[in-house]
Amino acid sequence: xxxxxxxxxxxxxxxxxxxxxxxxxxxxxxxxxxxxxxxxxxxxxxxxxxxxxxxxxxxxxxxxxxxxxxxxxxxxxxxxxxxxxxxxxxxxxxxxxxxxxxxxxxxxxxxxxxxxxxxxxxxxxxxxxxxxxxxxxxxxxxxxxxxxxxxxxxxxxxxxxxxxxxxxxxxxxxxxxxxxxxxxxxxxxxxxxxxxxxxxxxxxxxxxxxxxxxxxxxxxxxxxxxxxxxxxxxxxxxxxxxxxxxxxxxxxxxxxxxxxxxxxxxxxxxxxxxxxxxxxxxxxxxxxxxxxxxxxxxxxxxxxxxxxxxxxxxxxxxxxxxxxxxxxxxxxxxxxxxxxxxxxxxxxxxxxxxxxxxxxxxxxxxxxxxxxxxxxxxxxxxxxxxxxxxxxxxxxxxxxxxxxxxxxxxxxxxxxxxxxxxxxxxxxxxxxxxxxxxxxxxxxxxxxxxxxxxxxxxxxxxxxxxxxxxxxxxxxxxxxxx
Amino acid sequence: xxxxxxxxxxxxxxxxxxxxxxxxxxxxxxxxxxxxxxxxxxxxxxxxxxxxxxxxxxxxxxxxxxxxxxxxxxxxxxxxxxxxxxxxxxxxxxxxxxxxxxxxxxxxxxxxxxxxxxxxxxxxxxxxxxxxxxxxxxxxxxxxxxxxxxxxxxxxxxxxxxxxxxxxxxxxxxxxxxxxxxxxxxxxxxxxxxxxxxxxxxxxxxxxxxxxxxxxxxxxxxxxxxxxxxxxxxxxxxxxxxxxxxxxxxxxxxxxxxxxxxxxxxxxxxxxxxxxxxxxxxxxxxxxxxxxxxxxxxxxxxxxxxxxxxxxxxxxxxxxxxxxxxxxxxxxxxxxxxxxxxxxxxxxxxxxxxxxxxxxxxxxxxxxxxxxxxxxxxxxxxxxxxxxxxxxxxxxxxxxxxxxxxxxxxxxxxxxxxxxxxxxxxxxxxxxxxxxxxxxxxxxxxxxxxxxxxxxxxxxxxxxxxxxxxxxxxxxxxxxxx
Numbered sequence: 001x002x003x004x005x006x007x008x009x010x011x012x013x014x015x016x017x018x019x020x021x022x023x024x025x026x027x028x029x030x031x032x033x034x035x036x037x038x039x040x041x042x043x044x045x046x047x048x049x050x051x052x053x054x055x056x057x058x059x060x061x062x063x064x065x066x067x068x069x070x071x072x073x074x075x076x077x078x079x080x081x082x083x084x085x086x087x088x089x090x091x092x093x094x095x096x097x098x099x100x101x102x103x104x105x106x107x108x109x110x111x112x113x114x115x116x117x118x119x120x121x122x123x124x125x126x127x128x129x130x131x132x133x134x135x136x137x138x139x140x141x142x143x144x145x146x147x148x149x150x151x152x153x154x155x156x157x158x159x160x161x162x163x164x165x166x167x168x169x170x171x172x173x174x175x176x177x178x179x180x181x182x183x184x185x186x187x188x189x190x191x192x193x194x195x196x197x198x199x200x201x202x203x204x205x206x207x208x209x210x211x212x213x214x215x216x217x218x219x220x221x222x223x224x225x226x227x228x229x230x231x232x233x234x235x236x237x238x239x240x241x242x243x244x245x246x247x248x249x250x251x252x253x254x255x256x257x258x259x260x261x262x263x264x265x266x267x268x269x270x271x272x273x274x275x276x277x278x279x280x281x282x283x284x285x286x287x288x289x290x291x292x293x294x295x296x297x298x299x300x301x302x303x304x305x306x307x308x309x310x311x312x313x314x315x316x317x318x319x320x321x322x323x324x325x326x327x328x329x330x331x332x333x334x335x336x337x338x339x340x341x342x343x344x345x346x347x348x349x350x351x352x353x354x355x356x357x358x359x360x361x362x363x364x365x366x367x368x369x370x371x372x373x374x375x376x377x378x379x380x381x382x383x384x385x386x387x388x389x390x391x392x393x394x395x396x397x398x399x400x401x402x403x404x405x406x407x408x409x410x411x412x413x414x415x416x417x418x419x420x421x422x423x424x425x426x427x428x429x430x431x432x433x434x435x436x437x438x439x440x441x442x443x444x445x446x447x448x449x450x451x452x453x454x455x456x457x458x459x460x461x462x463x464x465x466x467x468x469x470x471x472x473x474x475x476x477x478x479x480x481x482x
Numbered sequence: 483x484x485x486x487x488x489x490x491x492x493x494x495x496x497x498x499x500x501x502x503x504x505x506x507x508x509x510x511x512x513x514x515x516x517x518x519x520x521x522x523x524x525x526x527x528x529x530x531x532x533x534x535x536x537x538x539x540x541x542x543x544x545x546x547x548x549x550x551x552x553x554x555x556x557x558x559x560x561x562x563x564x565x566x567x568x569x570x571x572x573x574x575x576x577x578x579x580x581x582x583x584x585x586x587x588x589x590x591x592x593x594x595x596x597x598x599x600x601x602x603x604x605x606x607x608x609x610x611x612x613x614x615x616x617x618x619x620x621x622x623x624x625x626x627x628x629x630x631x632x633x634x635x636x637x638x639x640x641x642x643x644x645x646x647x648x649x650x651x652x653x654x655x656x657x658x659x660x661x662x663x664x665x666x667x668x669x670x671x672x673x674x675x676x677x678x679x680x681x682x683x684x685x686x687x688x689x690x691x692x693x694x695x696x697x698x699x700x701x702x703x704x705x706x707x708x709x710x711x712x713x714x715x716x717x718x719x720x721x722x723x724x725x726x727x728x729x730x731x732x733x734x735x736x737x738x739x740x741x742x743x744x745x746x747x748x749x750x751x752x753x754x755x756x757x758x759x760x761x762x763x764x765x766x767x768x769x770x771x772x773x774x775x776x777x778x779x780x781x782x783x784x785x786x787x788x789x790x791x792x793x794x795x796x797x798x799x800x801x802x803x804x805x806x807x808x809x810x811x812x813x814x815x816x817x818x819x820x821x822x823x824x825x826x827x828x829x830x831x832x833x834x835x836x837x838x839x840x841x842x843x844x845x846x847x848x849x850x851x852x853x854x855x856x857x858x859x860x861x862x863x864x865x866x867x868x869x870x871x872x873x874x875x876x877x878x879x880x881x882x883x884x885x886x887x888x889x890x891x892x893x894x895x896x897x898x899x900x901x902x903x904x905x906x907x908x909x910x911x912x913x914x915x916x917x918x919x920x921x922x923x924x925x926x927x928x929x930x931x932x933x934x935x936x937x938x939x940x941x942x943x944x945x946x947x948x949x950x951x952x953x954x955x956x957x958x959x960x961x962x963x964x
Contacts, residue, residue: 035607037556037557037559037603038557038560038561038564038603038606039557039559039560039561039594042557042558042559043557044554044555044556044557044607045554045555045556046554047552047553047554047622050552050553050554050555051552051553053555054553070529070532070533071529071532071533071536072526072527072528072529072532073526073527073532073535073645074519074526074527075519075520075521075524075525075526075643076524076596076627076629076643077519077521077524077580077629077642077643078520078521079520079521082520094587095586095587096586097585097586098559098582098584098585098586098594099582099583099584099585100580100581100582100583100596101581101582101583101584102580102581102583102593103579103580103581103631103642104577104578104579104580104631104633105576105577105631111584112521112580114558114582114596121519121520124520125517125526140529144627145558145626145627147558147559149585149586149587150586151586160559160585161557161558161559163555
């Protein structure tokens with residue numbers, strides 16, 4: 001391995017310490033995840049980036065099916081009049097929508113909105129699907145693209161079109177709907193923490209930050225390496241707000257007509273942006289093993305392998321690992337080893353197996369882990385067993401690192417001076433807030449920090465609002481956010 | 483089972499012999515597959531219809547991955563100037579496109595076309611991705627929604643928005659591209675014949691029927707029960723037409739710059755329309771077992787089952803069938819058996835297991851097949867073994883029935899008089915055609931029949947064009963089509 005050459009090639013990726021924002025874009029390019037589309041703010045998700053999205057889809061979809069949620073598909077185009085029916089909702093989305101005015105060579109009689117989310121079009125339909133308590137709970141999910149015009153686009157984090165799933169349910173009671181909204185949040189928390197190794201803080205949004213039209217919004221908030229927050233996913237208890245507007249009502253067990261209590265919950269390709277910023281380093285992407293589309297890459301070494309012995313052995317090992325349920329790829333290209341190592345490092349593959357003629361002669365292979373770079377030599381026969389525990393160890397290690405980063409950057413403050421400095425330094429700031437939206441707005445204007453959530457775990461505690469000095473009953477988390 | 487009552491309920495579905503067109507819509511409603519969206523021509527795919535699409539997706543996607551095709555995602559919005567770059571292509575699609583003119587609260591500087599297909603936006607990008615023969619073949623697929631404004635919409639068959647996969651490849655040579663296009667057609671043929679039990683005729687499209695911008699279009703054509711054709715899927719050899727316009731070029735093995743040879747191929751939710759019309763009957767949907775989202779439904783019988791013994795046994799059987807790889811559901815609702823039978827019949831589930839207290843006492847269950855209605859009593863212990871062979875038998879039977887229908891409605895004719903009568907009666911007509919597009923147009927205007935394809939299997943044969951009398955070297959298939 002030619003380390004000089006490696007150093008040269010690595011210059012491609014800007015260091016985090018130099019320019020975090022440019023580093024993020026460099027990692028996406030280096031790992032070949034995505035690129036800008038021809039229309040400003042649109043994104044082309046390249047095969048490796050899409051493979052990560054497919055992993056997320058597969059894992060969530062399996063959970064959804066276990067919960068008896070049914071997938072369906074609703075139209076992309078929403079008549080403008082439908083979107084306008086829920087006042088808060090349209091106010092929230094109107095500035096962001098894209099509008100189709102012409103189709104089939106003619107001007108349309110009514111403009112069509114390209115869905116920014118599907119509450120309105122779905123609930124208009126749910127009003128027919130739901131008649132009796134026997135039709136409940138109605139549990140529908142859709143995998144789809146949505147469009148929200150972005151003023152400051154950024155690959156994965158804010159794109160004009162993005163991919164997501166949106167779940168929409170109807171329940172007999174507010175209590176059941178609320179429990180469901182929280183349950184779906186815990187599914188997202190599972191994905192974030194157990195699969196993507198990203199610790200999150202679950203909580204409730206303030207009134208100004210909640211979803212347009214919701215009764216309340218639950219969120220899981222993740223911390224990036226720079227201490228900024230990323231809203232990982234949200235789940236909304238919609239109460240009967242939309243049900244009243246769209247007449248989603250049912251005959252209850254006592255024969256009375258009632259409005260359904262509803263929830264909606266979504267997770268998007270934005271989480272891939274969070275994934276990148278949670279784990280990656282100056283060498284490129286770092287992927288947690290349970291998510292990684294490729295967990296292990298076997299790299300053949302040695303131009304002299306004209307007999308194909310090494311490649312043959314690589315195939316045997318790959319077959320064995322596949323049988324053990326490991327996602328493995330072989331790189332048998334006739335390139336310098338350093339070049340191959342470097343490429344897979346950029347792509348964040350958790351484990352690399354180096355296999356050369358000398359190693360084979362000793363019946364050994366070299367194992368290198370992406371999260372630490374530690375290399376060990378190991379008998380080929382033990383590979384499958386060793387790798388499963390190695391993957392588990394890497395997964396734990398990444399979660400631990402991210403947790404340590406988070407814990408070290410949560411600051412409890414009680415004065416405005418401390419608050420401003422803690423926000424500026426890139427922290428999650430636990431501070432008292434009086435509950436006044438005007439004060440929240442003022443804080444945002446002065447520091448750039450928003451209320452990320454009122455954590456579920458936050459206990460009642462009497463105090464004074466860090467800004468207004470008015471009484472407060474609990475601390476909330478303020479932070480700058482992506 | 484109350485057969486009187488069943489007869490009454492069955493009146494919901496119009497008979498095929500009375501009104502084939504209404505029967506089609508009735509089956510969709512009865513099986514709960516889809517309904518119209520609020521914008522004319524749009525479709526809401528309901529959970530059971532979407533489950534069928536998910537089966538198709540899963541099967542195709544596995545094949546694609548085996549062929550090393552990579553999934554990716556390209557933007558929904560195509561700048562108008564891009565779509566306009568390939569002349570034939572824009573002429574083909576311009577009348578059908580939907581156009582976004584406003585977004586983010588402003589009029590856009592350039593109108594955006596909602597993708598009717600993605601050749602233009604993808605190939606603009608491929609021109610960067612492809613530099614050397616080492617980058618080839620480039621094999622990309624995308625699962626997406628597309629929009630084509632429909633004048634005569636019809637659920638599944640012609641909807642303004644539909645779901646599909648579109649594959650796009652770049653190859654070193656025209657020969658390789660052509661072989662690839664044919665290979666993908668054979669993947670579609672596998673899905674149609676082996677999974678969906680629909681026999682198809684593979685062939686090549688005439689110049690007037692080929693894809694706008696293609697060098698040539700391969701197709702598989704299916705026959706519906708009424709003798710009309712349905713284009714099941716197409717695969718295009720694009721030659722270097724698009725490559726020249728979008729500069730998709732590469733340095734070949736000899737160091738010369740060459741244009742890439744390209745293919746594109748797609749299959750959409752339209753095939754579900756074909757599925758319905760190929761197998762279903764006056765009782766509702768009929769699903770081939772290898773495709774069916776639910777292959778077996780276990781129906782509990784007897785209100786007296788207050789102890790839950792029957793339901794418990796149903797669960798045990800379901801677990802056993804699941805272990806045998808069978809997709810099974812239990813219907814333990816406290817409804818009359820006839821009502822339950824009827825519902826699952828409408829949904830086309832291939833096999834029904836009836837389980838009542840009396841059957842259980844004898845350690846037996848009753849098996850009924852959707853394709854014939856034949857009922858047999860069978861010891862519970864033999865169920866799993868019996869059902870696998872039963873499913874295979876139903877699959878074969880459906881394919882055989884559809885084949886017999888097709889064979890009986892392919893007519894070889896040599897005179898114009900015979901031709902007109904054969905088309906009118908609902909047949910695939912094998913006739914000589916001189917190759918003149920004007921004659922093809924005239925035939926379409928007079929009879930409504932189009933050239934479905936020139937079948938691969940059609941041998942060279944000298945003859946006279948059935949319309950113009952001019953010399954012809956092979957027969958082609960004419961038919962009315964959906």
